[in-house]
Amino acid sequence: MNAFFTVQSTMLATIQDKGRIGMIQYGIGPNGAADTFAYEAGNALVGNMRDAASVEITAFGFVFIANADMIIAVTGAPATVIIDSDIVNMWQSIVIKAGQTVQVKKIQKGLRVYIAFRGGIVSEPILGSCSVDTIGNLGSKLKAKQKVFLHEPGNTFTEDKVMNIRDIPMYGSPWKIRVCDGCNVSDFITVANDFYQQIYRVSPQSNIIGIRLEGKPLNGYTAQEVISHGVCLGSIQIVPTGTPIITFKGRGGTAGYPIIAVVIAADLDAVGQMRPGDSVQFVRYTVEEAQQAFSQKKNILQRLLV
């Protein structure tokens, strides 16, 4: 029988992979792990393919008992990780023995933590992914007493892997989010300074579909509504109240509000870690600078694989 673990205690934890890629033209958002870098790093640390299914824990604690020997890695926002009664480090591979209890608690500075399991989690993909989609009602939260099975690993893995401390992202408020111009940027020329100077606050009415930001409304810009167009991931729409919403991975496709800027690909992971009440400031980047930032992150993950 395959190795498995039993969930002891959970509030908001799900099984995620990289999501349903390339279906936005049907109104189906990708969803998937909100902090892609932490999720992929976890898989690399345990020798998995980068899109193996992992546990994503949001905000609250999570406890499981290993029913077999297994190798895990815990990544994401800083949290306390305890195996039986020993505190262990995140961002490294850890050997767990059958019968041991693993606790993740006190998630701080960010919102989400990932547990990668060597071999990956067995799941039933729908439209190519096991990720939760709250609009289409696909997937569900993990429940206490649920048994979660792991695949047999497909390759040999002999080394302990530890992330270089310089490569671990900085999590926490105030978030400086880098953006490039959006498709309606010309409508916002008179208010661009206000947008970039403002310190926004993350509203509690935020989720994987969109992060709502509170702050002084922008006014005097020239377009309240635009003809509906396809929204790209990370688009920052300015809604009629003059405040921004960052469209995120659960997005349904179209939008009719003007888009001032788009979060750069390298900073989407930070968006997936913002907590209600956190401060956010936007920083304007050129496309060249943004692509360089992305390359740096890509190189970090490549180094983990060798």
Add this chain to the structure above:
Amino acid sequence: MADTYQIVPYGDAAILITYGETFTINIWKTVHYNANILAKAHIPGVIEVFPTYTTIMLSFDLTITSLDKITVAVTDALTAAQVAKVPLQRKKYFQLPLVFGGKAGLDVAFLSAYLNMSPQEICNSFCNEYHPIFTFATFGGFLMGGPTFEKSIPRLASPRLSAPAGGIAIAGNKVAVMPVSAPSGWRYIGYSPIKFFTIDRTLQIPYRPGDYVKFFPITEEESKIYHSQLPIETEVET
């Protein structure tokens, strides 16, 4: 000219190919035709190609391509398409049962007062002809043409947090069909009880932009017949 487009920056990992800000049927047809061309061109690194009214959103994977490479590849593909001029896609006709009013008719009273029409007259307006599907919307839903009333229908000032699954709604002069329950600022007139599409390992949606939809009225009692049925395709003489 309908074929004139601009490639507008959209962050570092996407572009918006725009044919203008004003909706015309010709521009819309060009948008969907060219989106099809781009999807079939299999440009390396392209992740999403999403045509709507007058624009195509195209996103790409920065681990294998760049904005410059994508811009060149897209321009080449669209130029080749202009030269080739192959006729446009199929047209299928579908009829959808509509339970007008009732528990999903959240805005029927508003519309009746706003348009000075009886609910029956409004229902008749929705059911009397085929309208084209313009674009997919939330979770396999779509936006289509609708009845032309004397006044354009305003959205809600504050969107509802949740509107009924299967809902049919109107805003401006467009109609939205929403298979799932979702937040919405549109005006709801009722719902369709059908199974819109099949979803398991793959997505099988019977309809797409360019097809036509006509509603026919049914009662809440009759709705049970339609729960497991997909949209009814009809033969139409053109």
